[in-house]
Amino acid sequence: MSSYSNTARLTEARRVAIFGGTHGNEMSGVTLVNLWMKNSDEIQRKGVEAKPFITNPKAVEKCTRYVDTDLNRAFTPENLSAPGGDELPYEVQRAQEINKVFGPKGSPEAYDVIFDLHNTTSNMGCTLILESSKDHFNLQMMNYIKKAIAPASCLVLLNEHPLLKYSTSRSVAKHPVGLEVGPQPQGVLRSNIFEAMRVILKHALDFIELFNEGMEFPSCSVEVFRVSERIDYPRDANGNIIAMVHPNLQDCDWEPLNPGDPMFQTFDGKTIHYQGSGTVYPTFINEAAYYEKQQAFVTTRRETLVASAIGKA
Amino acid sequence: MSRRNRKRRATGRRKKQEVAGRPAVNRNIQRLLQASECQAGLQRDKAMESVSFPPQSSIAICGGTHGNEMTGVYLVREMQKHKVDKIGSVSISTVLSNPRAVDVCRRYTETDLNRCFTDALLSSPITDSTPYEVRRAQELNAQLGPKGSEKAVDMLIDLHNTTANMGLCLIFYTADYLPLQIFKYIQNKMSSVPVRAMQLDIPLSDAYSLDSLGKHSFSIEVGPQPNGVLRADIFNIVKEAVDHTIAWLQEFNSGSTFEAGEVEAFTVVKSVDYPRDPVTGEISAAIHPQLQDNDFKLLKPGDPIFLSFTGETVKHEGEELYPLFVNECAYYEKKIAFHLAQKRTFKLPSIHMKKD
Numbered sequence A: 001m002s003s004y005s006n007t008a009r010l011t012e013a014r015r016v017a018i019f020g021g022t023h024g025n026e027m028s029g030v031t032l033v034n035l036w037m038k039n040s041d042e043i044q045r046k047g048v049e050a051k052p053f054i055t056n057p058k059a060v061e062k063c064t065r066y067v068d069t070d071l072n073r074a075f076t077p078e079n080l081s082a083p084g085g086d087e088l089p090y091e092v093q094r095a096q097e098i099n100k101v102f103g104p105k106g107s108p109e110a111y112d113v114i115f116d117l118h119n120t121t122s123n124m125g126c127t128l129i130l131e132s133s134k135d136h137f138n139l140q141m142m143n144y145i146k147k148a149i150a151p152a153s154c155l156v157l158l159n160e161h162p163l164l165k166y167s168t169s170r171s172v173a174k175h176p177v178g179l180e181v182g183p184q185p186q187g188v189l190r191s192n193i194f195e196a197m198r199v200i201l202k203h204a205l206d207f208i209e210l211f212n213e214g215m216e217f218p219s220c221s222v223e224v225f226r227v228s229e230r231i232d233y234p235r236d237a238n239g240n241i242i243a244m245v246h247p248n249l250q251d252c253d254w255e256p257l258n259p260g261d262p263m264f265q266t267f268d269g270k271t272i273h274y275q276g277s278g279t280v281y282p283t284f285i286n287e288a289a290y291y292e293k294q295q296a297f298v299t300t301r302r303e304t305l306v307a308s309a310i311g312k313a
Numbered sequence B: 001m002s003r004r005n006r007k008r009r010a011t012g013r014r015k016k017q018e019v020a021g022r023p024a025v026n027r028n029i030q031r032l033l034q035a036s037e038c039q040a041g042l043q044r045d046k047a048m049e050s051v052s053f054p055p056q057s058s059i060a061i062c063g064g065t066h067g068n069e070m071t072g073v074y075l076v077r078e079m080q081k082h083k084v085d086k087i088g089s090v091s092i093s094t095v096l097s098n099p100r101a102v103d104v105c106r107r108y109t110e111t112d113l114n115r116c117f118t119d120a121l122l123s124s125p126i127t128d129s130t131p132y133e134v135r136r137a138q139e140l141n142a143q144l145g146p147k148g149s150e151k152a153v154d155m156l157i158d159l160h161n162t163t164a165n166m167g168l169c170l171i172f173y174t175a176d177y178l179p180l181q182i183f184k185y186i187q188n189k190m191s192s193v194p195v196r197a198m199q200l201d202i203p204l205s206d207a208y209s210l211d212s213l214g215k216h217s218f219s220i221e222v223g224p225q226p227n228g229v230l231r232a233d234i235f236n237i238v239k240e241a242v243d244h245t246i247a248w249l250q251e252f253n254s255g256s257t258f259e260a261g262e263v264e265a266f267t268v269v270k271s272v273d274y275p276r277d278p279v280t281g282e283i284s285a286a287i288h289p290q291l292q293d294n295d296f297k298l299l300k301p302g303d304p305i306f307l308s309f310t311g312e313t314v315k316h317e318g319e320e321l322y323p324l325f326v327n328e329c330a331y332y333e334k335k336i337a338f339h340l341a342q343k344r345t346f347k348l349p350s351i352h353m354k355k356d
Helices: A027-038 A057-062 A090-102 A136-149 A191-212 B003-009 B070-081 B099-103 B132-144 B177-189 B232-253
Strands: A008-010 A015-020 A049-054 A113-119 A125-130 A154-158 A175-182 A220-231 A243-245 A262-266 A271-273 A281-283 A297-307 A310-312 B051-053 B058-063 B090-096 B155-161 B167-172 B195-199 B216-223 B261-272 B285-287 B304-308 B313-315 B322-324 B338-348 B351-353
Touching: A008 A136, A015 A027, A015 A191, A027 A049, A027 A113, A027 A191, A113 A191, A125 A136, A125 A191, A136 A154, A136 A175, A136 A191, A136 A220, A136 A297, A136 A310, A154 A297, A175 A191, A191 A310, A191 B285, A220 A281, A243 B232, B051 B177, B058 B070, B058 B232, B070 B090, B070 B155, B070 B232, B090 B132, B090 B232, B155 B232, B167 B177, B167 B232, B177 B195, B177 B216, B177 B232, B177 B261, B177 B338, B177 B351, B216 B232, B232 B351, B261 B322
Parallel strands: A008 A310, A015 A049, A015 A113, A113 A175, A125 A154, A154 A220, B051 B351, B058 B090, B058 B155, B155 B216, B167 B195, B195 B261
Antiparallel strands: A125 A175, A220 A297, A243 A262, A262 A271, A281 A297, B167 B216, B261 B338, B285 B304, B304 B313, B322 B338
């Protein structure tokens, strides 16, 4: 039976950006983008204009996450329309510039796809971050990538949470894709992490090229981990943390955390247990940058999404 | 078996990255160094008499010398919260060395505090343009030193973390028998993590780090841990090492004799920088996957050390040496990809407390 009538017809993804240095101390993206700005052969694909771009050059120069404020939280409607020019925090100015070049966010002129390259100190392996469960183009791309790298794994984190979702630099594009690879310390470049990110991007660009050339992708199921809750460290009255991620939870991103499992360990060795109502899948466990955001880890729930068949319009 | 179940069964093994695990004892040491440059002297052939030292009654435990090395920051804070100032015969000062850097969770604010303790910097005049860390070093020298004087604390233990897979590593300047005996003691007591010693062959006047203020001092360097991250397993290791050190001091002060023996330590002989672009100075290669996380594993000529971004392998040339501090975050700006060291055996005499 022909599935033509069920195939979503989408426009070509011609304009593609690759962002590195959104956090200036996440070195895989900084290094890859700098490499491709010098020589873009590796990212050339027929029918695709791939633009590598350093989003936060001042932070990259200082090898720090940000200068004034987190660029990857800065793309709110308020910030993007804020007056004030030079008086604005550096990253808000950057967000406005990026929105001009790659957006405007939400408009037909916006870039088709933006890949935003990140590292994490958490043991997340290769993770693709999805911002909408209804983005069938991205779902199909992620399915393609997962199949291409098998048996190596690449998991999909879906952040559609009404409160925990945030305004990322990639959100300027029609199809924003986050790439998060860890564990890697800030300021450090690990060869294996760098090469893994490179391979993921290679497959992502291959997918876009195939799509633009007219290949149709049949409907498929994609397993995702949907962000559920942010869990902070136990803190005292002054806001100082009084316990650490438990050794049994440390490095166990994506593994089931059941009620009663160890979660934190106090400085004198006592265990604090997870008190949730059911099994969750924690991730971003002990990410350095999240201490100040009051987050020891996020919980996720496993879900299977169905991606429509897609083809070029 | 899931990772969590493997963790339940493992005793103290760390599960991250490509952890090398506890290395095998190296049976292919090419040569032992001659004793000439060792200040404490190596008496290789004749039996060594027991050496005495005064009671070790005042110690300082320092954390946050680098503000983003979290284990020391939190251990010192905990000790201060519990008002730890004396344990048995040992009075303890707990010091947050670089509070400004700790506040912003950065290694330093203007200059690396742990390079400010040379004689020259400790005596340099303070002006309006003197960096914060140089001033702070002089304050710490007044509080815990003065360096080289009788008033200095008996022992200064400085707590550090590294992004390199160094396990638990004690760092000394001289082959001082007291810290070496403590190293031997800790090595025998702790089996959950590799315990090693690193020696910097530098005269006291040029000694640049905080621990040089104390009469008998060492740093405890534990990794791998990212900057800004507090890992429970690493915290527990450092806490245990500090507890063993204090226990040793109690035993020493109560008159125990610590037996003669031998320890191996690694003496740094040179450092290797990353390959860099000749025009921009940017690095053009990463530590090779076969070297990454293999600190203390003998590097032979022909072994890969870097993998360039365009896929070429750079190999080690020259003598067989031991790499340390492989891919330490803070060393990119110091143009160090890793140190190379020789392994030396130190014979220790038995030591005991000098009675009045």
